[in-house]
Amino acid sequence: MSMIAAFYGGKSILITGATGFLGKVLMEKLFRTSPDLKVIYILMRPKAGQTLQQRVFQILNSKLFEKVKEVCPNVHEKIRAIYADLNHSDFAISKEDMQELLSCTNIVFHCAATVRFDDPLRRAVQLNVTATQQLLLMASQMPKLEAFIHISTAFSNCNLKHIDEVIYPCPVEPKKIIQSMEWLDDSIIDEITPKLIGDRPNTYTYTKALGEMVVQQESGNLNIAIIRPSIVGATWQEPFPGWVDNLNGPSGLIIAAGKGFLRAIKATPMAVADVIPVDTVVNLTLAVGWYTAVHRPKSTLVYHCTSGNFNPCNWGKMGIQVLATFEKIPFERAFRRPYADFTSNNFMTQYWNAVSHRAPAIIYDFYLRLTGRKPRMTKLMNRLLKTLSLLEYFINRSWEWSTYNTEMLMSELSPEDQRVFNFDVRQLNWLEYIENYVLGIKKYLLKEDMAGIPEAKQHLKRLRNIHYLFNTALLLIAWRLLIARSQMARNVWFFIVSFCYKLLSYFRASSTLKV
Ligand SMILES: CCCCCCCCCCCCCCCCCCCCCCCCCCCC(=O)SCCNC(=O)CCNC(=O)[C@H](O)C(C)(C)COP(=O)(O)OP(=O)(O)OC[C@H]1O[C@@H](n2cnc3c(N)ncnc32)[C@H](O)[C@@H]1OP(=O)(O)O
Numbered sequence: 001m002s003m004i005a006a007f008y009g010g011k012s013i014l015i016t017g018a019t020g021f022l023g024k025v026l027m028e029k030l031f032r033t034s035p036d037l038k039v040i041y042i043l044m045r046p047k048a049g050q051t052l053q054q055r056v057f058q059i060l061n062s063k064l065f066e067k068v069k070e071v072c073p074n075v076h077e078k079i080r081a082i083y084a085d086l087n088h089s090d091f092a093i094s095k096e097d098m099q100e101l102l103s104c105t106n107i108v109f110h111c112a113a114t115v116r117f118d119d120p121l122r123r124a125v126q127l128n129v130t131a132t133q134q135l136l137l138m139a140s141q142m143p144k145l146e147a148f149i150h151i152s153t154a155f156s157n158c159n160l161k162h163i164d165e166v167i168y169p170c171p172v173e174p175k176k177i178i179q180s181m182e183w184l185d186d187s188i189i190d191e192i193t194p195k196l197i198g199d200r201p202n203t204y205t206y207t208k209a210l211g212e213m214v215v216q217q218e219s220g221n222l223n224i225a226i227i228r229p230s231i232v233g234a235t236w237q238e239p240f241p242g243w244v245d246n247l248n249g250p251s252g253l254i255i256a257a258g259k260g261f262l263r264a265i266k267a268t269p270m271a272v273a274d275v276i277p278v279d280t281v282v283n284l285t286l287a288v289g290w291y292t293a294v295h296r297p298k299s300t301l302v303y304h305c306t307s308g309n310f311n312p313c314n315w316g317k318m319g320i321q322v323l324a325t326f327e328k329i330p331f332e333r334a335f336r337r338p339y340a341d342f343t344s345n346n347f348m349t350q351y352w353n354a355v356s357h358r359a360p361a362i363i364y365d366f367y368l369r370l371t372g373r374k375p376r377m378t379k380l381m382n383r384l385l386k387t388l389s390l391l392e393y394f395i396n397r398s399w400e401w402s403t404y405n406t407e408m409l410m411s412e413l414s415p416e417d418q419r420v421f422n423f424d425v426r427q428l429n430w431l432e433y434i435e436n437y438v439l440g441i442k443k444y445l446l447k448e449d450m451a452g453i454p455e456a457k458q459h460l461k462r463l464r465n466i467h468y469l470f471n472t473a474l475l476l477i478a479w480r481l482l483i484a485r486s487q488m489a490r491n492v493w494f495f496i497v498s499f500c501y502k503l504l505s506y507f508r509a510s511s512t513l514k515v
């Protein structure tokens with residue numbers, strides 16, 4: 001019997017960010033392994049014209065929750081969607097809902113965040129710092145609370161090379177930052193942002209670091225733990241391999257490469273690709289929830305959920321395997337044949353951006369215009385180039401994360417818990433994982449049918465022929481222009497032609513002699 005699964009039985013669990021990538025997998029695993037849990041409260045907002053109920057309905061009816069519905073048929077009765085907007089100072093939760101949350105919650109998993117790299121500081125602070133402070137305040141009023149688990153990121157201290165499982169201080173106190181956001185206007189905030197974030201690459205990593213400091217400062221008597229996942233990728237094993245539902249991290253770039261838009265990327269092939277499957281993060285999170293509640297460590301423990309020091313894979317290996325998978329499982333209606341390469345310096349990156357990204361987009365848009373359609377490729381390409389520039393920081397460096405706490409926890413688990421809540425990435429086979437990842441992107445993100453693979457392959461063959469034809473025509477035109485302009489080119493051309501002619505005459509003569 002799994003001790004962790006039994007622990008969550010009968011519990012009232014509060015999750016923020018349950019509609020996000022990580023939150024959904026967390027909820028799924030909780031229901032599947034502890035179907036006797038009492039209730040999961042999810043703090044959520046309406047979105048894209050959908051009410052809370054419609055959003056919950058959509059999640060429960062997705063493929064991800066198919067197994068849950070078998071194990072826990074009354075799952076819909078065990079989810080309590082509570083209206084909350086983490087951008088509001090009191091989350092805009094109704095009095096009755098707040099009363100229920102405060103009096104019943106046993107465990108809090110705080111996953112909600114803005115993970116955008118380009119968010120203005122004010123927005124990132126509101127969600128990643130102020131909302132965390134607010135949630136801790138709520139938690140401090142929960143008499144039945146056993147553990148508060150905060151999801152941070154392994155990159156919150158990406159300005160360091162070696163990162164320990166400790167909370168590092170930021171030069172400016174989070175409280176001061178929160179206060180200043182109340183009275184500074186947007187233009188001043190934009191001006192001071194680069195100074196505040198210092199040697200971090202974006203507001204996301206900076207505000208996640210501030211969020212950790214808030215957790216440390218406001219923890220009071222709470223049982224708190226922080227989990228720091230690295231780059232969260234598709235599921236490895238559970239509930240099935242390859243599930244992914246957003247474009248963050250590698251997923252967006254894998255699509256761009258598979259559809260033939262992405263041709264070159266400034267990356268260091270030998271840098272560690274610290275991707276961690278989302279189900280591994282969830283298993284560690286649930287194990288940490290159990291450990292924190294049952295063992296009540298004296299201080300706030302930080303757990304790194306990373307792959308690099310256990311089972312490293314680098315971007316070169318990942319890129320090659322992604323491209324190899326496209327051969328077997330191509331995406332439909334590709335713009336060009338999938339082929340991409342890594343560039344190593346700014347000059348080459350600019351060159352390939354002009355030649356392989358911008359130029360084909362301009363040519364294609366010209367063709368769309370000619371045929372009376374709306375041009376769209378240049379806009380799409382500009383968005384891709386912006387994304388590349390934002391992700392560049394993370395694919396050209398390697399970090400070392402110490403994992404003492406994570407290893408300690410692994411050794412504390414019973415063999416059954418090690419199996420059910422497996423977070424040992426040493427067992428992960430990267431080649432298999434990447435193949436399933438690409439397949440998952442095709443099925444669950446692009447919603448492409450596997451039956452369309454032969455047609456997709458046929459389409460790629462046509463693109464290859466067009467490519468050869470285009471290159472040959474280009475070569476001939478260039479050569480013709482050169483001959484027209486340069487005596488030297490003409491001489492070379494006559495030399496080649498007369499050489500070929502002589503060779504041909506020689507073979508003809510020798511074959512006549514033999515007869
Ligand atoms: C040795 C030789 C080797 C040769 C090998 C050859 C190499 C071959 C390469 C082949 C394949 C490459 C695959 C491997 C490389 C992968 C590299 C991946 C790098 C990943 C690094 C991640 C680091 C993360 C570190 C921190 C981790 C965290 O803690 S947080 C989680 C990560 N967060 C993010 O990823 C958020 C990033 N996203 C953003 O910040 C924003 O979305 C944006 C700035 C990118 C875009 O903002 P914008 O306002 O323009 O758009 P938005 O409103 O968000 O969306 C508009 C439309 O764009 C789509 N979209 C959104 N995100 C992406 C994306 N990442 N990629 C593509 N498209 C995206 C979105 O859906 C919208 O579409 P529409 O609705 O249709 O308009």
Ligand SMILES: NC(=O)C1=CN([C@@H]2O[C@H](COP(=O)(O)OP(=O)(O)OC[C@H]3O[C@@H](n4cnc5c(N)ncnc54)[C@H](OP(=O)(O)O)[C@@H]3O)[C@@H](O)[C@H]2O)C=CC1
Nearest residue numbers: 017018019020021022085086087111112113153229231232
């Ligand atoms: N993905 C990754 O690679 C990594 C993620 N992490 C961390 O993991 C956690 C989860 O990330 P992930 O699931 O990928 O992110 P997602 O962007 O998929 O999910 C974010 C969640 O936060 C919710 N949220 C955002 N703003 C608000 C708001 N104003 N009010 C209520 N809810 C809000 C979203 O709700 P809605 O659906 O309504 O928008 C969504 O449920 C984050 O803390 C992140 O920092 C750490 C390392 C890597």
